[in-house]
Amino acid sequence: MRAAPEWLAPSSLEEALALLAERGDEALPLAGGTFLAALLNQRLIEPACLLSLARIAALGGIEGGEELRLGAMARHRDVELSPLVREGWPAVARAFGVVASPRVRNQATVGGVLADADYASDPPAMLCALGARAVARSAAGVREIPVEELITGYYETSLRPDELIVEVRVPRADRAVYRKFRTRSHEDRPCVAVAAARRGAETRVVVGAVAGRPQHFPELCRDGDAAEIGRRYADAIEPIADVRGSAAYRKRVIAVEVRRALEELAT
């Protein structure tokens, strides 16, 4: 039997960052554990050491103001139900509220869904459309990474092994919408996800779940009506094929769902 991983559960962020600086190669950060437990159950990973963030109070919390601040350890369900988020950033509450089942949302965290960079997750496309930034800290310092630069490809991020996401900052928008198109069951991941946000004269449209990272084409949104922009997105994206839909099917859905998102945005 393989050796059990060591369990580290620091109660301060400084301690956690020091541990990562020292043992970044072997210590794997653990948030809610929904992604990591499934990998452990299937023996797909055998980490030497798990670094639990659960005891670090500074990583929890949801605060509002000019910008929304979601602590890395805030759970999906907390974001979904937070009166502050529902009031000021309703599309964010929605994007977190349509993830999987209540069970998964009770456990999965804001930092976890960004750091695991699963192409078929809901919140990343919405956060991208709103121009959100992840705040990453290491023992050496702090930096802000726009979500669209954080997720670089399938399960890949621009985080360094000694960095932790500590919070996500979400600017306000005049209006934002999130549409999740599912092909199998209600609690499944999206086949095509479309997030759109309008701020002043600027409209951002981001398509999720169709490629390694959220798809955003600012130049395609500058003119044209909703149907036209939908067709441009469908032309610009090279979608993947998976159990939720073929590439050709996804192209057709992208055109329709982008149009619908823009129509909803205009109401």
Added chain:
Amino acid sequence: MRVRFALNGEPVELDVRADETLLTVLRRDAGILSARESCGIGVCGACTVLVDGRPTSACLLLAPLADGAEVATAEGLGPDHPVVRAFAEAHAFQCGFCTPGMIVAATALLAESPSPSDAQIRHALAGNLCRCGSYVKILEAVRRAAA
């Protein structure tokens, strides 16, 4: 490593590996058999338990994360609990494999909203799968328990 939590109101202390799930140790060391493993990846809900009142897939929760929590399973409810009775009276099962998970998920819903709408019930139980397809009667049982 040692993990301590309250299990159906009683304190327990278990020896676990850091990569074991709560489901594994509940079944192996704590005599809890109502939570069952079916998918093992968070999809089916057969392993649902309440952790601090929230429905959770015990198959996805690493055991050390339960340290200090209140864990509740169907064993803690007993045969006279209104939700358990409602499931029996509505015949809300066939093989019964999914039933404990459905029951604990329903108790959490009713604690939050004592008179849920059908839509709320469906939402709360979406993700608890019943291979026998007893959904219509499960819905009826939850309505009955709420009444």
